[in-house]
Structures are given as C-alpha cells and as structure tokens.
Amino acid sequence: MNSSPSNPVRALQRWRHQLTVPQFTAVTGLLVIAVGTLVLSTPLCSTDEVGLWQALFTVTSAITVTGLSIIDVGRDLTFVGQVVLAGLIITGGLGLMAITTFLQGFVQGRSGLRHRLDKGRALDEFGVGGIGPTFHSILLVALCVMGVGTAVLYSFGFTDIEQPGQRLWASMFHVISAYNNAGFGLWSNSLEPYRDNTVVTGVIALMIVIGGIGWRVANDIWINRFRLRRIRRLSLHTRLVIRTTVLLIVVGAVGLWITEHFGYGATAMQPFSFWQRLQIVLFQSITTRTAGFNTIPLSAHQITDAGLLLMILLMFIGASPGGTGGGVKTTTFAILMGATRSTLQGRSDVLLHRRQIPDSTVLRAVGVTLASALFVVFMALLLGLGVSANQTQVQSFSFLEKLFTCVSAFGTVGLDLGVTANLNRWGQLVLMVGMFVGRIGILLLLSALYGSRPQSRVGYPREDLYV
Secondary structure (H helix, E strand, O other), X not given: OOOOOXXXXXXXXXXXXXXXXXXXXXXXXXXXXXXXXXHHOOOOOEOOOOOHHHHHHHHHHHHOOOOOOOOOHHHHEOHHHHHHHHHHHHHHHOOHHHHHHHHHHHHHOOOXXXXXHHHHHHOOOOOOOOHXXXXXXXXXXXXXXXXXHHHHHHHHHOOOOOOHHHHHHHHHHHHHHHHOOOOOOOOOOOOHHHOOOHHHHHHHHHHHHHHHHOHHHHXXXXXXXXXXXXXXXXXXXXXXXXXXXXXXXXXXXXXXXXHHHHOOOOOOOOOOOHHHHHHXXXXXXXXXXXXXXXXXXXXXXXXXXXXXXXXXXXXXXXXXXXXXXXXXXXXHHHHHHHHHHHHHOOOOOEEEOOEEEOHHHHHHHHHHHHHHHHHHHHHHXXXXXXXXXXXXXXXXXXXXXXXXXXXXXXXXXXXXXXXXXXXXXXXXXXXXXXXXXXXXXXXXXXXXXXXXXXXXXXXXXXXOOOO
C-alpha cells in the first residue's frame, strides 16, 4: 500500500530518463511556455486586456524569439510583465537547446563520452568538453555585449526619454530583444520614431548581427583577434558565416532600394531623402533576416510585391547556426549555392573556400531547406482552408500577406503586415505552431517525434535517374 503512491512518480522518472535530447528539448520548451503563460496572464504582469490566449501567444513568441504580438507590450504589460517577457526572450534567445541540454546533465546524471557526443550534436556540435563551460561562456559573452549596448543607448541613443529609469529600461529591453533577435519593442510603432537616430539604429543593428552569427563565430574571432590579417586562421565555418552574412546584408539593401524606388506603387520611402533611404534599407536588410524591428510602416499597400518577396527570401534564409535567429541558416544557403555551382561546372563534389564539403552535410542542407519550404507552404495552406480573419476584418488577406506572415513566424523574425492581430484563433494557432517548429528546428523536431534510428548496413544497387 505504501508503494502505490510512488508508482506514478517512478513511472514519471523512468519516462524522463528515457527521453532523448530532442524529446527533452521539445517537452521542456512546452513546459516553459505553459508556465510563462500562467505567470504573464496574472494581474501582476498584465492588464485586463491580456487573457490566457493573448498570454499564450506572447509567451510562445518570446520563447521562440519571434516578436509577433497580438498585444501592445508597452501598454498591456506592467513593468513586472515586461521584465518577465525580457526573461523569456533571454531564455529562448540564448538557445533553448543549449539550456535544456545543460539541464539534462543534472536530470539524467550521465556523463559518458557517447552521451556527451549526443549532447554536442544537439547543440550544433559544441564539443565533448561539456555543455556547462560552453553555456557559461555564451552567457558571459551575451551579458558583456548587451551591457555595452545598453550603456551606449542610454547615454547617446534614447536621449529624448527624460526620466532616467524609463530610459534605462527602454535601452536594456531593446538591447535584449535585438541581441536575441526577438523584435519585441516597447512601442507599437517599433523603432519608427528613431529612423533618423544613427546611434539607435546602429546599436540595434550591431546587436542583431552579433547575436545572429552565433557564439562559435564570435569566439573564433576573439581567439584570433590578433591574427585577423590572416583570415585563413579562422575556421571554415566562421569565414563562411561572415562572408554570407555580409553578402546577404548588401544584396538585401540594394534589392530593397531597387524595389522600393523603381517598383510599381512604391510609397514607403518616397518622403525620405537619399541618406534616410540608405539608412532604412540597410537597417531593414539586417533586421528582416532575423530580428523583426522596422523603421518604416510595413503593409502590403506601402511595400511593393517585389519588395515583400525579397523580404520573404531573406526571412527564410535567416541567421547562422548557433545564433539567436531562425531560418534555414546562412551556412545552409551557402552550401546549396556551392552545390548549384558544382552542378553547373560538372563537378561531383562541393567545394567552399577550397574545402570539400561532405556529402552528408550537403544532403542535410537539402533536407532542411526542402522540409522547411514544405512546412511553410503547409502553414499557408492551413490559413487558406477557412476564414482566418476575425469578425472585425472586412477584407480577407492576400496569399502574399499570408505567406509573408507564415515565413515570418517560421523564421522567428516577427515582421508583420498587420495580419497577426487580425487573425482569428485558428490562424494564430497556426502561427504559434510555426514559431515553435521554426525555433526547435525541423530535423530536431522529427528526431524528437520518431527518435534516432540506427543506420542500416544493408547496401542497395545504384541506378541513375534523369534530372
């Protein structure tokens, strides 16, 4: 009789110990979202305008560092609620996988080499030296970078905010949101009032880039800081991330300049001067891939269709592996471009910076891209199955608006064309699932659902197909 009460506890412990790293990551993420929802919906954190549904959507967006919101953060959340939201952003932004895997070491208490290697793969191969020291390094770098950014914004950025406490919190909150590529802001119009403030846009953009490139790249640059003239001393991953990131920023800025200057119906940047337009397209190119801030109003009526399509592509590519952003990652895009070049040149191998990329890595890049594209299309299909707008929305959304919002959710970007708040709960549920899947990752989620299967030793005959 005394053992019966402990049976459920023992069963729960056995189930917990049987969880794989991907399963533990997904379950922990859902638990954090559930607890965060209950906390954020309390009167201590929010006003009467925020119910359980609004809190659930906001917490999901924060944990997945997306930034899509159906509430006004500055108006509907109290100071305590804003602090809770910032904490959730840090929890998700510094790596939901890193945090949960780090905690798993205490939960399961296993430290064998195979288990460490398993945890390393789940964390983008941080290494076999242990998750704890790596996570502490990530946290230390993040605190230092965010501290410097907060000081600069407080001293030279948000100088129009006279109250010191409000200015300090505004600086801290926006730096946290930018470094973690979340896109949440304290004002309903994002950073539009500061489009001409070079300090604000510059610091936010720098935080976005540093957080998006990932800890591994920042650590490699710091280790070789006195030998950066010999760029080859940096790892292939670092060189590829830096080159692809700079290329995407430049191409995105030039592309947005062309689409919004020569495109039919382009009105978003007509009132601005040359220097203002340059600042806008450069900042928007950086924030579109990962963060979700905006310095100009975004809507299907003000941005051309070509501009929206370009932004969709940038959002789909996203940030870099190990960073705080989403998307299919810059390295995946670089590998696909390298594979395309090799195919056109008639080569049987993929070369990047005079290094041959393993076939397994190329297949993984193809699989991630195709699975992500299919998932985004499936999200857009679900939004189009029924009436997704709420009763106050008279006109239905166009397919481009729905696709833009789906990619923004899956890529954990947070840019919005005014669609999210006007969706009914079915449409918002689709976005929440997309945000969670996009943050966890397609491959990690499939591994959590189906588990890892041993590789078959059976060989099969080869046969060519016409392509």
